[in-house]
Amino acid sequence: MEKHTIHLKKDDKVKVISGRDQGKVGKILRVDRKKKRVLVENINFVKHHQRPSMKNRQGGIVESEAPIDVSNVMLMCNKCVTPARVKMQRLDDGKKVRVCSKCDEIIDA
Numbered sequence: 001m002e003k004h005t006i007h008l009k010k011d012d013k014v015k016v017i018s019g020r021d022q023g024k025v026g027k028i029l030r031v032d033r034k035k036k037r038v039l040v041e042n043i044n045f046v047k048h049h050q051r052p053s054m055k056n057r058q059g060g061i062v063e064s065e066a067p068i069d070v071s072n073v074m075l076m077c078n079k080c081v082t083p084a085r086v087k088m089q090r091l092d093d094g095k096k097v098r099v100c101s102k103c104d105e106i107i108d109a
Contacts, residue, residue: 006033006070007086007098014073015083016043021068025076030067037067044068079105 008014012028026040046066052059074083077100085101098107 004036004070006031006036007088008038008070008073008075013076013078014038014040015076016040016068016072017074017083018072019044019068029065032067035067036070038070038073039065039067040073041065075107077103077105077107079103 008028008031010028010031013025014028015025016022021043024043026043028038029041030039032038042065044066045063048062048064050056050059050062056062075086075098076082077084080100080103082102084103086098086107087101088096089099089106090096099105100107
């Protein structure tokens with residue numbers, strides 16, 4: 001599998017750029033770097049048919065969020081409030097930070 005760096009972290013605000021939830025904005029709940037997928041809050045709901053069990057007495061159809069591919073989301077910049085590509089920059093103290101390519105604003109706190 002070819003190496004692809006994911007510049008997304010938990011609690012980042014992202015916008016979905018393709019798929020059935022295109023245009024929606026949400027917060028990242030989980031990042032799976034091996035599978036290159038992210039779980040975004042209130043995005044990509046799927047329905048599971050669940051049998052009755054001790055935990056869920058009634059059973060039925062349960063809705064939950066499913067992970068989507070990293071290529072289908074784009075990081076939102078806090079300053080220009082638009083989805084933007086990210087470039088990495090090294091500060092004077094040697095710390096690497098993510099920078100918005102449109103407005104050159106540092107995204108990391």
